[in-house]
Amino acid sequence: MPNWNNINAKHLLSRALFGFKQSDLNTALLYKSVDDFVDKELLKENPIPSPPGIWVSETPVPDNGTIDGQRYRGLNYWWFELMLKEKLSVREKMVLFLHNHFTSQRSVVSYPQHMYDQQVLFRKYAFGNLRQLTKEITINPAMLIYLNGRGSRSKNAVPNENYAREVMELFTLGVGNYTENDIKEAAKTFAGWQVIGLESKFDVNRVSTENKTILGKTGNFTYDQTIDLLFEQASCAPFICRKIYKEFVSNQIDEEFVKKMAKVLKDNDFNLKPLLSFLFKSDEFYNINVIGSKIKSPSELMIGSLKVLDFKNLAIKYDDVNNSDYAYIYDQSKILQQQLFEPPNVAGWPGQRDWISSTTFAYRSGFSDSIVNGKKINGAKIAFKLNAIDYARTFQNSENAVKFIDEITDIFYQLPLSIIKKKILLDTLLEGTVTENYSTYVPMAELRLQKLFKAMMRLPEYQLG
Amino acid sequence: MKRHEFLRQMGLLSGGTILSMGGIQLRAMPANHFKVNIEETDGKILVILQLQGGNDGLNTIIPIEDPKYYSARASVNIKKEATLKLNNTLGMHPSMVGIKNLYDAGKLSIIQNVGYEQPDRSHFRSTDIWLSASDAKQQVFDGWVGRYLESQNPSYPATLPSDPMAIQLGSVESMLLQGKFGSLGTVFEDPNLFYQLVSGSKVDNDPPPNTVAGEELKFLRQIAATSIQYSEEIKNKADLGKNSQTYPNTNLGRQLSIVAKLISGGLNTPVYLTTLNGFDTHANQLTAHTNLLKQVSEAVSIFQKDLETLGLADKVTLVTISEFGRRLKENGTSGTDHGTAAPLFVIGNSVRGGIIGSNPNLSILDSSGDFKYEFDYRQIYTSILQDHFGTDSALSKEILFKSFSKLPIYKTSEKIAGGSKTIDISQNYPNPASEITNFNYFTTLNQGIKIKIIDLVGREVAILKDEMHIAGTYSVPFNASNLPPGIYAYNIMASNGEQKSLKMVVSR
Numbered sequence: 001m002p003n004w005n006n007i008n009a010k011h012l013l014s015r016a017l018f019g020f021k022q023s024d025l026n027t028a029l030l031y032k033s034v035d036d037f038v039d040k041e042l043l044k045e046n047p048i049p050s051p052p053g054i055w056v057s058e059t060p061v062p063d064n065g066t067i068d069g070q071r072y073r074g075l076n077y078w079w080f081e082l083m084l085k086e087k088l089s090v091r092e093k094m095v096l097f098l099h100n101h102f103t104s105q106r107s108v109v110s111y112p113q114h115m116y117d118q119q120v121l122f123r124k125y126a127f128g129n130l131r132q133l134t135k136e137i138t139i140n141p142a143m144l145i146y147l148n149g150r151g152s153r154s155k156n157a158v159p160n161e162n163y164a165r166e167v168m169e170l171f172t173l174g175v176g177n178y179t180e181n182d183i184k185e186a187a188k189t190f191a192g193w194q195v196i197g198l199e200s201k202f203d204v205n206r207v208s209t210e211n212k213t214i215l216g217k218t219g220n221f222t223y224d225q226t227i228d229l230l231f232e233q234a235s236c237a238p239f240i241c242r243k244i245y246k247e248f249v250s251n252q253i254d255e256e257f258v259k260k261m262a263k264v265l266k267d268n269d270f271n272l273k274p275l276l277s278f279l280f281k282s283d284e285f286y287n288i289n290v291i292g293s294k295i296k297s298p299s300e301l302m303i304g305s306l307k308v309l310d311f312k313n314l315a316i317k318y319d320d321v322n323n324s325d326y327a328y329i330y331d332q333s334k335i336l337q338q339q340l341f342e343p344p345n346v347a348g349w350p351g352q353r354d355w356i357s358s359t360t361f362a363y364r365s366g367f368s369d370s371i372v373n374g375k376k377i378n379g380a381k382i383a384f385k386l387n388a389i390d391y392a393r394t395f396q397n398s399e400n401a402v403k404f405i406d407e408i409t410d411i412f413y414q415l416p417l418s419i420i421k422k423k424i425l426l427d428t429l430l431e432g433t434v435t436e437n438y439s440t441y442v443p444m445a446e447l448r449l450q451k452l453f454k455a456m457m458r459l460p461e462y463q464l465g
Numbered sequence: 466m467k468r469h470e471f472l473r474q475m476g477l478l479s480g481g482t483i484l485s486m487g488g489i490q491l492r493a494m495p496a497n498h499f500k501v502n503i504e505e506t507d508g509k510i511l512v513i514l515q516l517q518g519g520n521d522g523l524n525t526i527i528p529i530e531d532p533k534y535y536s537a538r539a540s541v542n543i544k545k546e547a548t549l550k551l552n553n554t555l556g557m558h559p560s561m562v563g564i565k566n567l568y569d570a571g572k573l574s575i576i577q578n579v580g581y582e583q584p585d586r587s588h589f590r591s592t593d594i595w596l597s598a599s600d601a602k603q604q605v606f607d608g609w610v611g612r613y614l615e616s617q618n619p620s621y622p623a624t625l626p627s628d629p630m631a632i633q634l635g636s637v638e639s640m641l642l643q644g645k646f647g648s649l650g651t652v653f654e655d656p657n658l659f660y661q662l663v664s665g666s667k668v669d670n671d672p673p674p675n676t677v678a679g680e681e682l683k684f685l686r687q688i689a690a691t692s693i694q695y696s697e698e699i700k701n702k703a704d705l706g707k708n709s710q711t712y713p714n715t716n717l718g719r720q721l722s723i724v725a726k727l728i729s730g731g732l733n734t735p736v737y738l739t740t741l742n743g744f745d746t747h748a749n750q751l752t753a754h755t756n757l758l759k760q761v762s763e764a765v766s767i768f769q770k771d772l773e774t775l776g777l778a779d780k781v782t783l784v785t786i787s788e789f790g791r792r793l794k795e796n797g798t799s800g801t802d803h804g805t806a807a808p809l810f811v812i813g814n815s816v817r818g819g820i821i822g823s824n825p826n827l828s829i830l831d832s833s834g835d836f837k838y839e840f841d842y843r844q845i846y847t848s849i850l851q852d853h854f855g856t857d858s859a860l861s862k863e864i865l866f867k868s869f870s871k872l873p874i875y876k877t878s879e880k881i882a883g884g885s886k887t888i889d890i891s892q893n894y895p896n897p898a899s900e901i902t903n904f905n906y907f908t909t910l911n912q913g914i915k916i917k918i919i920d921l922v923g924r925e926v927a928i929l930k931d932e933m934h935i936a937g938t939y940s941v942p943f944n945a946s947n948l949p950p951g952i953y954a955y956n957i958m959a960s961n962g963e964q965k966s967l968k969m970v971v972s973r
Contacts, residue, residue, distance in 0.1 A: 148747045148798050157797040162747045169587055180833050252677055293678035337636050347589050353684060357638040357652035358692040362662035377661055415678055418671045458666050460685035464678060
């Protein structure tokens with residue numbers, strides 16, 4: 001069983017949460033073992049959050065662009081806050097995983113009500129049964145709109161193949177585990193649905209009643225029987241476990257371990273909770289080779305930076321979305337290429353190195369600078385700013401420059417920093433004076449601390465979780 | 466900063482010793498400032514426009530006389546009268562006025578039915594195939610442009626050229642620009658903002674740990690170092706450069722205006738990648754597709770005009786790519802599903818212009834209902850590499866893993882191909898033929914051309930052409946249904962005595 005120590009706890013928190021701060025780590029380490037922490041905190045069932053507004057149950061109105069745009073902003077802010085206040089639960093990470101697995105794009109779906117409904121589904125099944133979730137997502141209004149199930153007919157008509165292809169290629173089996181003919185046949189069983197108001201409605205007269213042959217079986221299958229057929233395939237559990245492994249462990253797949261994960265998933269009838277429990281308690285998860293190897297997603301970077309710098313309360317302002325404290329986070333999420341509810345395409349965000357290009361790397365530094373400075377790169381103010389002195393004094397060793405650097409870098413990075421690099425950071429903080437003369441009470445301490453925090457977050461090491 | 470210092474700080478170079486990257490031993494070079502080899506590429510620049518999602522070729526270049534097109538697409542069709550007529554049987558989408566003007570001016574080559582064997586209909590897989598230049602069943606993890614750039618910059622990554630080897634407008638780096646040692650591209654949206662954001666970062670020199678995390682750290686440092694190296698140069702060249710035209714205020718318009726500015730500012734970057742998303746038109750296609758093609762046409766034609774006004778058009782060529790075309794038969798939601806082959810555009814002063822290839826053969830469909838490709842997409846890459854960038858055939862074979870025959874896209878095509886060749890004919894399409902099959906050929910001189918079909922014992926069974934031709938690219942159809950199944954040969958002969966013969970199979 002993995003040791004429950006500082007390194008392993010940091011690793012688990014960094015992967016299972018959107019970042020963490022010193023007090024989160026302290027709380028986690030109060031538990032006596034990995035098992036204890038995973039069972040009692042990480043996988044604890046939490047109450048379902050209340051919605052961002054009563055609009056979520058309003059019947060969608062076409063050409064409601066301005067109001068829908070504001071609602072989408074509110075929906076983003078709502079989720080950011082759930083991430084910021086997630087405490088020690090892996091649920092929000094799983095919700096984002098499911099959003100990135102069963103993708104839908106708001107620009108296609110258009111109505112925020114539908115995207116909210118899909119979120120409700122993801123939160124309900126975050127630790128739940130994946131087969132059942134797949135059945136429900138198949139006829140979920142947002143998905144019916146996004147992958148063109150809406151209006152598709154198979155009785156005396158050519159059904160739309162879009163959902164049938166993507167459910168096999170991206171949601172359950174992976175390329176190479178089905179044929180073009182399986183897609184055509186399955187598309188017939190996914191036909192017949194419409195989206196009316198907030199609901200999906202089925203019309204039996206729009207579906208062909210002839211037998212379909214899908215993945216070697218023949219019958220007059222319904223849509224949920226087709227999903228059952230997909231989950232019976234040998235390729236299904238490993239395909240899903242590979243994606244979960246990529247999300248939480250490493251993008252360099254350990255196929256042997258994925259096999260073990262797949263067995264756990266299958267043995268537990270595709271329930272996610274036992275799989276997550278197995279994963280987070282396994283020695284493989286804490287392998288020294290994978291610690292610190294994940295490139296943070298923009299959400300992890302942004303929310304994690306807010307957390308580690310101890311920003312607690314940001315004002316949402318649902319009725320004045322442009323002046324929300326989260327408005328800046330929302331704008332940055334687009335620039336850093338992870339606008340929630342708007343993955344780039346049906347395959348979702350590929351993650352890891354795809355997050356980083358010369359431009360997004362530069363934007364990441366611009367972001368971390370800005371929350372320390374309280375202003376954007378162009379000089380415009382943002383709604384919140386770090387109080388560098390107060391923040392520094394939350395550390396035990398705030399008045400001893402050398403020990404302070406040791407203490408603060410331990411919480412900022414998964415990989416230990418070299419002595420040389422700590423020296424560079426120390427020089428940034430001291431700016432020419434000697435250690436003995438440094439304290440948070442010296443003139444210019446605020447500026448020096450700001451410089452230090454900016455330099456710390458500009459190091460490539462800060463991008464690794 | 467000196468190159469060697471810069472590289473040492475990247476952790477890639479350690480004082481003239483031998484270092485190993487990805488298992489390959491490299492001798493670290495002494496500091497060696499060199500530019501992208503401008504003699505090698507003759508200063509030529511390639512701009513790639515990637516149409517993401519699978520552009521519907523049949524509604525881009527429309528077979529206006531083919532009743533099968535109109536019967537398969539009762540609602541998702543473009544009326545014959547509405548199209549911009551290219552010839553008696555083909556029309557261009559009505560929203561592409563700017564590109565049609567380029568066609569009329571001989572600055573657009575349209576290559577019909579571009580695809581590949583065993584087509585994959587997954588967006589992601591097929592995009593990888595196009596960008597990596599692989600066969601359908603071959604997994605390759607770097608891009609063909611990345612491999613080309615590495616061949617031109619043999620001491621990369623030990624030394625970096627003074628200007629970026631490739632620039633991508635956007636945010637998420639494409640596989641196209643990946644090489645063996647990582648990315649060869651610099652990615653940004655706006656030169657000034659990019660420069661501002663990068664200033665303040667430093668490169669560093671810690672040895673990365675020997676773990677997966679260490680590999681990722683190395684990657685991050687390399688990106689950071691490239692940005693620091695190039696952001697100032699890019700900003701300076703953008704400041705020096707100018708646009709002579711006002712671009713449309715669209716996504717693609719902005720991208721191409723920056724490309725033109727950087728070229729006119731004198732940036733020695735041979736490859737630019739621009740992208741436009743949204744071509745996955747499964748539902749309510751007509752309006753969406755019209756808007757997309759309009760955006761492409763407006764931006765691309767202004768770009769060409771800008772380059773011409775600035776006197777830069779001779780060295781630039783623009784090519785459009787898309788992962789696949791779309792199915793002949795429309796689906797039940799006023800859209801089209803994933804298909805296979807589609808036409809592709811090559812634009813510039815240096816192209817011959819005209820249409821290469823036949824009209825899509827809508828009678829012979831595969832089991833999914835898609836028509837067959839006529840040209841492998843790598844034939845276009847081969848033409849670009851050899852006739853635009855001037856690489857030799859051995860190098861283009863190395864980059865593309867195989868030899869592909871070139872197409873007469875560029876004015877220089879035939880010179881490079883074989884000295885004084887003035888005619889060529891390509892493999893008939895489709896082959897084997899059962900009904901209509903097409904023969905594509907060109908002549909670079911005004912001369913008489915005769916094309917005949919002969920059987921195995923040398924008897925003439927048909928004469929397809931025997932008349933004077935003006936220099937240009939041609940296509941002639943032939944109905945093979947009257948010929949007994951078997952093997953035949955066809956022969957093209959010019960009045961200057963040149964000739965060429967190829968085999969054709971007739972089957973039922």
